[in-house]
Amino acid sequence: MTTAPVPESRIYRHLKCGGDTTVSGDSFEFASNPFSNMSHTWCATCNGFFRVAEYEWSDTREKITDYYARHGSRATPFQRFVCSRSIGIIGMIIGLVLGLVTGNFLFLNQAQGTRILLTLFAGFVGIMICVMSQTELRKLIARRVCGVSDSRMLT
Ligand SMILES: [Zn+2]
Structure with missing residues (x-):
């Protein structure tokens, strides 16, 4: 480093x-x-x-x-796989589903219209959490593979 x-x-x-x-x-x-x-x-x-x-x-x-x-x-096939576009998309779908399921139960006692809106919002939050985790994971892998503390240092 x-x-x-x-x-x-x-x-x-x-x-x-x-x-x-x-x-x-x-x-x-x-x-x-x-x-x-x-x-x-x-x-x-x-x-x-x-x-x-x-x-x-x-x-x-x-x-x-x-x-x-x-x-x-220099990345291993596994590191490449984890960072691949398809894993990114699968991750976002999982985030969406988990968010929707959680939201649906969390707002069970709300009026139907409110419940739908809040559930959709929870789905969106689920996607955002997954996108952010993937970004962090990709930074981590870049640091390990490229041996720098930040990919902005690469030339
Ligand atoms: Zn141009």
């Missing part, structure tokens, strides 16, 4: 228009993690989202997809 400071932002270039976009904060953490399964990202010049394959890091001129492949390649 290195003790170098975590960079706050990084710039990527959209190959089609040549425009640079600075990514920082949570978005940077998400974009820098090879296990995030990021499929599309923002271009400030085009004002739109495009496939990650259309971008490179401006400083290293490495395509972001190559960067993901390079840093992700």
Whole structure:
């Protein structure tokens, strides 16, 4: 583990228009993690989202997809499986179902309209909890696989 400071932002270039976009904060953490399964990202010049394959890091001129492949390649098949898109979707469905079931019982004594609304809200909370846990899990795996305390330190 290195003790170098975590960079706050990084710039990527959209190959089609040549425009640079600075990514920082949570978005940077998400974009820098090879296990995030990021499929599309923002271009400030085009004002739109495009496939990650259309971008490179401006400083290293490495395509972001190559960067993901390079840093992700050391993961075991199990780590890759845990971070996969399909597991992410299954996790969200489980979160939704658990939230709906919990909400349904929790608000049993409410009037029907209120109960439906609260139950839907509980389902939404279930999804959010699962998405957040998956994000944390992916950060944890990135730290273990890549040997850095934060994926933003990867170049
Ligand atoms: Zn662009």
